[in-house]
Amino acid sequence: MNGSVIRNLSLSSVMLIVVSGCVSPEVAKETVTADTQRPVLIIKPVEYKKEVKPISVPTSTATSKSKVIDGKASYYANMFQGRKTANGQIFDQGKLTAAHRTLPFGTKVKVTNINNHKSVIVTINDRGPFIRGRIIDLSSSAFKAIGNPRTGVLNVTMEILK
Template sequence: MNWSVIRYWGLGTLALIIASGCTTSDQPSNKLTADTKRPVLIIKPVEHKKSNKVIYGKASFYANMFQGRKTANGQIFDQGKLTAAHRTLAFGTKVKVTNVSNNKSVIVTVNDRGPFVRGRMIDLSSSAFRAIGNTRSGVLNVKMEILK
C-alpha cells in the first residue's frame, strides 16, 4: 500500500476522533448535583417522658430447669431476681408488669429472649411472677408498661 494513502486514512481517522469528542450527546448525564445553597432543616422527634408504652397480653414464668443457666445477655439466671425475657425489648429495659385481675404489679429488668410460646408476651422469673399472682395458674393476663 502507498504511504500517502495510509497517511490520508490516518489523518482522516484522527479528524473523526477529534470531531466526535466535540459533540454533545442527547442523553441526560448521570451526575447527581445537589443545591448546596439552600439550608437543610432536620427535625428530630420529641420524646415525652409521660407517655409510657402500655401493652396488654399474657405472662408466664421460667421453669426451674433454667436456674443457673446463662441468659441471652450472658448473665446467670436466678429465679430469686426480678428479671424477665422479652422477644424484642433491649437488654436492661425496665418494665412494670401489672396483673389485671388483682392490680398487683412488679418492676422487672429484661435480660433474656423469649417466651417462645405463641400468645405469650413476657416470661417472668418465678419470684417476679409470685409477686403479682399464684404460680399454680401458670399464665396471667397482664398489662406491661415500658419504663426505661
C-alpha cells in the same frame, strides 16, 4: 548358610559400594526459595446494631410517657436456674428479671396483673417467650409477686418504663 549364598551376598555388597562411589552427587543449579512469611489476616471489629422493631400499641391503653401492652405472662421453669441468659448473665429465679422477644437488655418494665392489680418492676435480660400469645416471661419471684404460680399464665399489662 551355604558358602555360595555368602559369597553372592558379599559380592553384591561390594558391587553396591563400588557403584555408589562412582556416582557423583548432582548439585541443584536453581535454588528454590519458599516464602516463609504467612499472610496476616486483619479482622476489624464490626459494630452490630440490632434494629428493634417498634411495638404496636393500642391508643386506648397508651399513656403519654410510656407504652402499655396487654397480653399474657408466664414464668421460667426451674430447669433454667443457673443457666446463662441471652445477655450472658446467670439466671436466678430469686431476681426480678424477665424475657422479652424484642426489648433491649436492661429495659425496666412494670408488669401488672389485670385481675388483682398487683404490679412488679422487672429488668429484661433474656429473649422469649417463644409461645404464641405470651408477651413476657417472668422469673419465679417476679411472678409470685403479682400472682399465684399454680395458674401458670396471667393476663397482664406491660408498661415500658426505661
